[in-house]
Amino acid sequence: MIYYGHEGGDTERDAVLEFVSQLNQQEYTAxxxxxxxxxNNPPFLVMIEKLERYRHG
Incomplete structure (x- = not known):
């Protein structure tokens, strides 16, 4: 869950979205x-799924 309605929140939001957008699409769905x-900047959910063939255990 990303809440960016606080000081520095925009920077945190952008960093998380940049990180997630760079995940290998062969390994993850986002x-x-x-x-x-x-x-008023409602929070939003970022979902990341590691694809079955890349799971360990």
């Missing part, structure tokens, strides 16, 4: 779930 009708 998605964002966010509300569209809320104001």
């Amino acid at each position: 998605a964002i779930y966010r509300t569209l009708n809320q104001v």
